[in-house]
Amino acid sequence: MFQIQRSPEVHDVVVIGSGAGGGTVVKVLTDLGINVTLLEAGPMLNPVKDFKEHVWPYQVDHRGVGPHAEEYFGKSPWAFGYFAAPNGYWNVPGEPYTVAPDSRFRWFRSRIIGGRTNHYGRISLRFSDYDFKPYSFDGLGTDWPVSYEEMSPYYDKAEEFIGVTGTHEGLRTAPDGKFLPPIAPRVHETLIQKACQKLNLPCIPSRMAMLTKPLHGRAACHYCGQCGRGCQTASAFTSSQAMIFPAMKTGKLRIITGAMARELVTDDSGRVTAVSYVEKATRTEKQIRCRAAVVAASACESARLLLNSKSSRFPNGLANGSGMVGRNLTDTTGYDLSGFVPALAGLPRHNCDGIGGMHVYIPWWLLDDRKKDFPRGYHIEVGGGFDMPQIGFAHGEEGYGSALKSKIREQYGAWVGFSGRGEMIPNANSYCEIDPTTVDQWGIPVLRFHFRWSEHESKQVRHMHDTFAAIIEAMGGKPEKKDFPERGVDAVSIGGEIIHEAGTVRMHDDPKQGPLNRWCQAHDVNNLFVADAAPFLGNPDKNVTLSIVALAWRTAEHLAEEMRKGNV
């Protein structure tokens, strides 16, 4: 058994996790002069060493396949390819999770300072007014204790700090914000806009956390399109570069990397007094005392930590009097379709890298349509253009010789892709819990996932297919697959694959309905806060990160105020 090493010092606030939520809390609290200790399960990020921005494939001996051809045999440890920013993994060695027999779920973990913000797509969409009141809107799900009006100033702060491109459109499904200038559409994106015009779909400048102007000491984008690899100039938002590194200079932040949180320790009055963690390098267990704890370890990891923090006062896990910790697990639905567009064949070559990802997107457009056969909606992300050729570029082709070579040249840049990202309604079959039989390499009990899409999601994805095919056809193109109708729920991405997990430690004004109050503060434990997507009541079709930042900002300000008043 470990001998636990306890620190005599009492830290002001211990934040667990350094992604979008943890990074925001660190930034806001240190700006307010509060001392923060940040626990991160992974190592420090070193952009110079860890980011492979600007590297050509031929500058690496294996060109990105992996030193032992891992990519060719499905053994790659890189979730998004060798050149992506250190991004985390579906399978973390020594850190298993289990999935119930009737479920499918994949759990992505990122163990490094900055977490998933180092690589994420940076699509930054505000939730709409109705997203905060889904039950009032259509009778499904649960209303948030927070409204859009309350969140709007925090979206302002988030956008003004991280930097988000965009234009004012006046759409209820895509609330306007504090935007940096947009970026011009690429050629294929102009064609997509024209097709959308014909089909009556809105196709507007994308809202992305890349800097089209310098901001807060971060340089403007240099348009190499490689944001997913990590940006040496920090022109693409990461919590590591934009929040945590500057906070390190304030003298208010202490970072403990390689620290895997095991449990939150409470006293007889039910307050968190310390955080117990495994120092990975030495495999020893340590405890640091704290005045307040902010859990921002990602939705499922945060639920796991609370569920594993059991005591006689909290036999079902910390802050779990409601029994709702781990429940209401949601992910975003995903469905992709691409097609070949002859009008783009042989397109005159030019540099269309731009910002990494789309320059235009399609927000939801059928909010008021009562005839469709599924609730809520989805947005559409678009792809295409002259990407840097990579391994796998021509896989799936037939033939050989000059004909093959000419076809590849002719079709380069002539494919467009559409990805639907849709809302999942929380359901009773989708949750995570502690697996009673399995522990990780440090003896910490692991999560077991239960996850099922409902008819809502499969019908929504069917609608995506038909819409994407219609857009491709309106461009004069040909969709690449037609096998959809038979696939039902199997056509939806596997739960967890879109990496937008949310809802597992939800807010609710009624302590019986949710572990957290409207400030993301535990009803049962007043010095415990949660600051990732776990507090979310739903998972709207607008990706989670901007809302994680905005909500965490609000939570951190509230915590600071409560500390000032002596309530925490």
Place this chain on the structure above:
Amino acid sequence: MSENPLSRRELLRNLGISAALAAPGARLVSAQVAQHVHEAVAQEKTAAPKGEYTPKCFTEHEFKTLQRLADLIIPADQHSPGAVQAGAAEWIDYMASNSPELAQIFTGGFGWLDHHMQQHHGVDFIEAKPEQQTAILDVIAYPKNETPENTPGIHFFGWARNLVTDAYYTSPIGIKELGYMGNSAVSEFHVPEEALRYALKRSPFA
């Protein structure tokens, strides 16, 4: 680049430090500096020496077979050099030398090809006439031709084509052949009118 006083390492270090630790308000790095990094990185690679290649994994016979296949899959033409010039065979041999699974797929495939050619024409694949070589490729380059006899050849050729195209299109020659013009630092994003007109003229929105 020789007059540039900064080495690539120093450039990267400066970029990283400024990006990472500059105080709010400080200007971090210009597009020009970022472009220096791109160029310095490119310079470093093209300086690699070229010479006679000794296969690390395959026999001389196998390597020649691979070179012939690479030439058949992506030949040189009036547009650009082909996969042989782009070093596809060398890259595949290098990868196979670090992956027993890959080595087995390729040595097995070469064996299948030679055996097939011996049975039909009494010679190994590389000794066969060009029209005999393309005759078998006309079969195994298309999955629709699968028969009990052809299936191993079709599977192998799928691998060969995937790796040859990977090697080719990730090489400087292949990138130039495609005409990819990015991976550079620019201060403004701009879509050329000519490209836009080209696509619109050919689209249903003309």
